[in-house]
Amino acid sequence: MLASSQPPNFGKDGHFLAFSKMISFFSIMAADMSSTNNSTPSSSSNGDEVTTATAVTAIILSIVVGVVIIVIVFLIVRCYQKTRSQSANIAVAAAAEETVNAPGSTPPSISIAVTNDSSAAAEPIERFLDDMMRDKPMRFTAQDLERFTQNYDQKLGFGGFGVVYKGRFPNGVPVAVKVLKAAMNKRAEEQFMAEVGTIGRTNHINLVKLYGFCFDRSIKALVYEYMENGSLDRFLFDENHRIPWGKLQEIALGTAKGIRYLHEECQQKIVHYDIKPANVLLTTNFNPKVADFGLAKFCDRERSYVTLTGGRGTPGYAAPELWMPIPVTHKCDVYSFGMLLFEILGRRRNLEFLESVESQEFEWFPRWVWQKFEHGEMENIVSACGIEEKDREKAERMCQVALWCVQYQPEARPSMSSVVRMLEGEEEIVPPTNPFQYMTSLSVSPASGTVSENTSTSRGTGTDDSESSSSRPLIRNSA
Incomplete structure (x- = not known):
């Protein structure tokens, strides 16, 4: 008989191992029963009865083994599908977390948990929500701007508003960082709010895109798409x-x-x-x-x-x-x-x-x-x-x-x-x-x-x- 202190493993790596052990178990049972029947002394009076009983037992055992095999195969398929679904969800979550934690990355995508039957119907909704999030300007920190510009290494231009530097997001997208003068008077603050409030709400092929802004005690800046x-x-x-x-x-x-x-x-x-x-x-x-x-x-x-x-x-x-x-x-x-x-x-x-x-x-x-x-x-x-x-x-x-x-x-x-x-x-x-x-x-x-x-x-x-x-x-x- 098959003796084991561990339960059958129906995980990703144990599907076929459990299946082979189960088949071995029923094979041993069938062999034991066959040997038992063969070792029993036969006589002329009950020979036909023993033969009939042995045939019935073999048929029943075959049916039981067939049913068990079908159940095992069904369980293996279900476990495999569940494992694949969990792996995909973990991968999506990890990618989303990496995107959120990456400085200067675009806003995270919004995912909706759906079944396989409803995934096709929910796809347009997911795209819509993703677009809504990406159109929103992000708020960056002073440390983000230093990483984007490699500590303000490349200057593009300057004017009465401040200085513009070339930068790059971690995903490789080039940006232009407009660093405003440190001492902002009331007019400069109004211009900052006008910039974020107007262009931050628009989206047109002939309007420059505002990725985000930084507004804290040490630095005030606007981050735009880079125009070559x-x-x-x-x-x-x-x-x-x-x-x-x-x-x-x-x-x-x-x-x-x-x-x-x-x-x-x-x-x-x-x-x-x-x-x-x-x-x-x-x-x-x-x-x-x-x-x-x-x-x-x-x-x-x-x-x-x-x-x-x-x-x-x-x-x-x-x-x-x-x-x-x-x-x-x-x-x-x-x-x-x-x-x-x-x-x-x-x-x-x-x-x-x-x-x-x-x-x-x-x-x-x-x-x-x-x-x-x-x-x-x-x-x-x-x-x-x-x-x-x-x-x-x-x-x-x-x-x-x-x-x-x-x-x-x-x-x-x-x-x-x-x-x-x-x-x-x-x-x-x-x-x-x-x-x-x-x-x-x-x-x-x-x-x-x-x-x-x-x-x-x-x-x-x-x-x-x-x-x-x-x-x-x-x-x-x-x-």
């Missing part, structure tokens, strides 16, 4: 970094779509207030993403105007109403985008200075474009900007859109959805009116290099001084 080609201004104003004008047109269109999303597709309207080439970042494939939401502000869709305390934006790109005591709407972003279009069109700054012996002269490119457009000399604009014939139609379309965007009256400017359709050629462009009719003179301060404007409304003067400037703009023809 930097900002757009480098490819507009640096002759050593030139890209085809057709690609610039695609960048303009993508930027317009990003602003359209902020104005018309978010749950709450977001006004950026600082659209300019330096705040348009480019991926490896030169896909544009609007960045720097430090001045951004939410605006209820039911309200037409935004209340501001002080001027916002960058001179040269900011709409006139931002520097005047008049109501401000989201159309100020449309004006700034129009100024951006002019710089893309000419691949130069809108305002450039020409040093001379006696004085310092300048030419404002947007106004020169209007003069040429007004006299039907669009071909002069295209050729002066070094745009090839194959891109002429797109260039002329961009020129007219820019003139519409910089209209003095905010209500005369188109919406960003209309801007996108016009740039794509899906909406007919009505010839624009003079956007600079309100300007009477421009003067330059040689000491500061600033431009001051004396303005009057067109209704007050009833005159058009667009012909007052006769000098050619400073335009660099591109190779």
